[in-house]
Amino acid sequence: MQDPALLRRLLRAKDAMDAASHEAWPVERLAAISGVSQAHFARSFKQAFGVPPHRYLLTRRIEQATRLLRDTDLSITDIAFATGWESLGTFGRTFHDVTGRSPSAMRVEARANGHQLALVPACVLKAAQRPDLTTAVLEKRRRKSQGTLRPSTEEVS
Amino acid sequence: MTQGINVVGLYVDDQDEALAFYVDKLGFRIHTDVRNGAYRWLTVQHPEQPSFQLGLFTPGPPVHDEATAQTLRAMVAKGAMPPLVLAVADCRASYARLKANGVEFTQEPVDRFGSVDAGFRDPAGNGWKMIQAPA
Numbered sequence: 040m041q042d043p044a045l046l047r048r049l050l051r052a053k054d055a056m057d058a059a060s061h062e063a064w065p066v067e068r069l070a071a072i073s074g075v076s077q078a079h080f081a082r083s084f085k086q087a088f089g090v091p092p093h094r095y096l097l098t099r100r101i102e103q104a105t106r107l108l109r110d111t112d113l114s115i116t117d118i119a120f121a122t123g124w125e126s127l128g129t130f131g132r133t134f135h136d137v138t139g140r141s142p143s144a145m146r147v148e149a150r151a152n153g154h155q156l157a158l159v160p161a162c163v164l165k166a167a168q169r170p171d172l173t174t175a176v177l178e179k180r181r182r183k184s185q186g187t188l189r190p191s192t193e194e195v196s
Numbered sequence: 197m198t199q200g201i202n203v204v205g206l207y208v209d210d211q212d213e214a215l216a217f218y219v220d221k222l223g224f225r226i227h228t229d230v231r232n233g234a235y236r237w238l239t240v241q242h243p244e245q246p247s248f249q250l251g252l253f254t255p256g257p258p259v260h261d262e263a264t265a266q267t268l269r270a271m272v273a274k275g276a277m278p279p280l281v282l283a284v285a286d287c288r289a290s291y292a293r294l295k296a297n298g299v300e301f302t303q304e305p306v307d308r309f310g311s312v313d314a315g316f317r318d319p320a321g322n323g324w325k326m327i328q329a330p331a
Binding site (some may be wrong): 040041043044046047049050053054057058067087088 | 209222265266269270272274275281300302303304317320
């Protein structure tokens with residue numbers, strides 16, 4: 040069991056990514072928020088929240104991109120850059136790997152689904168629709184292409 | 197008598213710190229603060245909501261064994277407890293006031309379909325959304 044005081048500080052780093060997922064979050068920046076060493080940070084964050092910090096950031100970016108696809112008329116290029124990706128190609132590939140759809144297909148689907156969820160506070164709903172990334176994205180793509188389910192290789196984070 | 201929900205509690209790691217936060221920073225009032233040995237029943241109220249008490253409770257004996265208490269403290273500290281919502285008339289004004297009081301905000305006010313919401317945490321890690329309903 041991790042020390043609650045450490046967990047509270049790790050939560051600050053997670054909150055910081057939540058508040059500005061489009062920004063760059065190198066480990067040293069996150070570790071400084073939590074007041075721990077970089078090596079300690081990555082290990083402790085994964086133990087606390089179940090995913091490495093950078094995979095968590097990825098889920099937030101995909102979630103934000105999905106929201107922008109649904110609720111705005113921004114171009115997919117604009118959305119890619121607004122949510123923190125440095126290239127449209129990486130965005131499109133990662134988005135497809137995580138959600139199983141291209142950004143444009145997601146836009147059509149999300150808009151067709153209407154507003155049944157209008158009674159849930161928007162900010163809570165946003166979190167509820169976050170993609171669940173239990174495996175690394177590259178690992179997911181690798182398994183799909185090989186049709187195998189080999190154990191995960193070590194996370195690159 | 198009025199029927200309905202009367203008390204809902206939060207777990208906090210330190211009741212004195214929680215009391216200072218909810219009363220001095222958020223502007224709640226103490227409703228009940230009684231002790232029985234190590235046990236302390238502490239509730240606060242929103243000044244405009246006299247029929248509802250928010251309990252600020254510490255995990256631990258006699259209610260929990262130490263392992264359970266430790267788990268609960270960890271869950272609170274990593275923000276795993278359910279969302280809390282504070283309704284406000286003017287989210288941006290409340291944000292400015294609470295921010296000046298030193299409240300730890302996790303999200304600045306954002307407009308969403310006519311409502312405005314912001315997010316903050318109490319010292320223990322409980323997460324609040326502060327929502328201004330559409331006019």
